[in-house]
Amino acid sequence: MSGRPIKRSLTLKGHRTSVSLEDEFWRAFRDIAAEKRLPINVLAAEIDVERDPETGLASAIRVFILKWYQNKV
Numbered sequence: 001m002s003g004r005p006i007k008r009s010l011t012l013k014g015h016r017t018s019v020s021l022e023d024e025f026w027r028a029f030r031d032i033a034a035e036k037r038l039p040i041n042v043l044a045a046e047i048d049v050e051r052d053p054e055t056g057l058a059s060a061i062r063v064f065i066l067k068w069y070q071n072k073v
Contacts, residue, residue: 005058010044019044019058028065 005020021029033040044061051060 011041012045012048017057019061021058021061025062025065028069029061032065032068 003022005022006026007018007020008026009016009018011017029043030040033043036043038046044057047060047064048057051057055063
């Protein structure tokens with residue numbers, strides 16, 4: 001486990017932004033996007049629209065991933 005977040009770039013609504021996610025979360029995020037047959041930027045945009053404005057995008061992505069896997073159990 002890497003433990004350290006790595007900054008990665010995404011495009012949301014035509015604008016570049018970055019999120020810092022640990023490798024494990026990034027891999028899970030990519031896997032979920034593939035399972036949903038969505039580009040990762042589209043999935044990130046969906047999460048961005050749904051998140052509370054007080055919550056950072058990286059945190060919203062982590063919570064999304066957690067809920068995704070909890071719902072699969």
